[in-house]
Amino acid sequence: QTDIPNVKSVVTEFPVGAAITGAEILNEHGQLLSKHFNSVTPGNALKWDATEPTENTFNYTQADPLITYAKANGLAIRGHTFVWHNQTPAWVFQRADGTAMTGTADDKTLLLSRLTNHIRNVGGHYGSSIGTWDVVNEVIDESQSDGNRRSSWYNIAGLDYIRTAFKVAREVLPNAKLCINDYNTNVAAKRDFLYNLVATLKGEGIPIDCVGHQMHINVSWPTVADTEAMIQKFVPLGVTQQITEMDVSIYTSSSETFPTPPADRLLSQAYKYRDMFALFRKYASAISSVTLWGLADDNTWLDTYPVSRKDAPLLFDTTLQAKSAYWGVVDPTKIG
Ligand code: G3I
Numbered sequence: 001q002t003d004i005p006n007v008k009s010v011v012t013e014f015p016v017g018a019a020i021t022g023a024e025i026l027n028e029h030g031q032l033l034s035k036h037f038n039s040v041t042p043g044n045a046l047k048w049d050a051t052e053p054t055e056n057t058f059n060y061t062q063a064d065p066l067i068t069y070a071k072a073n074g075l076a077i078r079g080h081t082f083v084w085h086n087q088t089p090a091w092v093f094q095r096a097d098g099t100a101m102t103g104t105a106d107d108k109t110l111l112l113s114r115l116t117n118h119i120r121n122v123g124g125h126y127g128s129s130i131g132t133w134d135v136v137n138e139v140i141d142e143s144q145s146d147g148n149r150r151s152s153w154y155n156i157a158g159l160d161y162i163r164t165a166f167k168v169a170r171e172v173l174p175n176a177k178l179c180i181n182d183y184n185t186n187v188a189a190k191r192d193f194l195y196n197l198v199a200t201l202k203g204e205g206i207p208i209d210c211v212g213h214q215m216h217i218n219v220s221w222p223t224v225a226d227t228e229a230m231i232q233k234f235v236p237l238g239v240t241q242q243i244t245e246m247d248v249s250i251y252t253s254s255s256e257t258f259p260t261p262p263a264d265r266l267l268s269q270a271y272k273y274r275d276m277f278a279l280f281r282k283y284a285s286a287i288s289s290v291t292l293w294g295l296a297d298d299n300t301w302l303d304t305y306p307v308s309r310k311d312a313p314l315l316f317d318t319t320l321q322a323k324s325a326y327w328g329v330v331d332p333t334k335i336g
Contacts, residue, residue: 004322007036007315010330011277013284015076017291019043019245021299025069029295032320039076041244041291042066046079047087051122055091055114058121071129078244078291079126079133081181082119083165085151093152103156111156112164119165123172132289134181134212134244135169136162140193142184147193162197163206170207177288181212181244186222186230195233202237211237214245215276216293219268220252224275231283241286245293247302247313248272248325254306261312267336270324273315274332296320 007016017039025033033040044050045062052058070077092114093101101107123133139162141149148154153161162180169178180198185191194211202208211234215227234241250258250265258265280287294300298318302311312318315326327334 001322004326005330007326007329008038011281011290013281014287015039015289017041017076017078017289018295019080019291019293020066021294021301023065024295024299025066028320029299030069030073032295032316034073034075036315037075039078039289039291040066040070041078041080043080043293044087046122047081047084048092048118049087049089052118053089056117058125060125063126067126067129076132076289077126077130078242078289079123079130079176080244081134081137082122082169083115083135083139083153083161084137085149085153088152093156101152101156108157108160111153112160115161115164116168119168120172123169123176127173128175130173130176132177132179132210132242133169133173135165135178135208137181138183139180140182140190140197142187142190142193147190147197159197159201162201163204166201166206166208177209177240177242178207179210179212179242179244180208181214183214183216183245185211185213186215186217186226188229191230191233195237198234198237198239202239208239210240210242210288212242212244214293215243216245216247216249217272217276218249218252219265219272224279227276227279228283231279231286235286240288241283242288243280243290245291246276247293247300249302249311249313251309251311257307257309259310261310266312266324269313270328270332270335273325273328274335277329297323 015038017037019041021043050062248269250261294314296316297312302313317323324335
């Protein structure tokens with residue numbers, strides 16, 4: 001569709017982006033991306049398993065084509081992610097003799113030196129061409145009494161993995177926005193733990209610039225009020241906020257399955273996008289980018305999570321045509 005407004009020409013308060021999880025940048029998805037968006041997040045290509053599959057052997061074959069495309073088309077780039085508990089090779093948490101680290105002083109020293117080496121190499125490879133990095137991803141677990149996710153990172157190094165990651169990222173990337181990114185920050189218990197962690201670490205001088213809200217939501221959850229509370233919570237911390245992985249599932253429970261997306265769900269989805277984008281634009285002084293976790297419904301992680309079923313969470317359908325959700329963002333008078 002060449003006759004419809006570009007998302008980026010309508011939403012001008014902050015960069016709007018999409019994640020590209022595979023090689024689809026090389027086909028017509030690339031055109032759709034650069035027509036509508038002015039930011040991109042490599043959805044998998046910058047993760048540890050892609051960039052350092054074996055120790056100190058760095059591999060940019062997945063990410064480089066995407067970064068080259070983004071630069072050639074003037075897209076801002078969000079780096080995702082230096083530290084996560086998923087998509088991290090087993091060797092990272094093993095001693096030189098192949099046994100599992102348990103959290104001895106030597107284990108912690110080795111793990112933090114691997115982390116330092118990883119960020120220096122991956123961050124250094126792209127330098128200032130990546131303006132924002134998710135330095136750590138999903139470190140909060142509100143089911144723990146202290147809110148800290150019991151990942152291998154935490155079990156071996158305590159919170160020092162977070163301190164080290166931000167300090168090294170700042171050394172390597174003095175001008176990048178450095179983010180702590182998490183999901184379900186619409187939930188009060190979770191965002192309170194995140195807030196307390198960021199407040200504590202910033203109080204120690206750890207260079208956290210940004211809180212990332214993933215915003216994996218659905219047609220009936222969360223409310224605008226929940227999401228407004230989420231944004232307001234972090235304003236006093238003096239960090240910028242970014243919406244980093246937004247999508248709106250048509251499903252409201254893991255037991256539903258639709259062969260094709262029902263019209264009423266697509267309508268609810270359009271209203272959800274309308275209401276959330278109106279909120280983000282209202283808080284434009286606090287929000288420095290909004291990214292969707294994918295471009296079109298032909299490629300979404302929700303097709304396999306939480307169960308295998310076809311979902312339709314994005315602005316464009318499986319044939320890359322604009323959905324009602326697109327109109328929710330661009331011109332709500334045209335929804336339906
Ligand atoms: O590349 C291989 C391919 O060679 C193989 O044939 C195929 C068979 O399963 O797998 C392919 O790898 C998959 C990869 O995506 C690329 O498509 C992995 O199995 C699959 O696990 C991986 O899923 C990614 C997921 O993170 C992993 O945890 C999703 O694409 C990606 O969208 C998702 O992104 C995360 C964010 O990083 C953090 N927040 C949540 C978000 C959604 O889960």
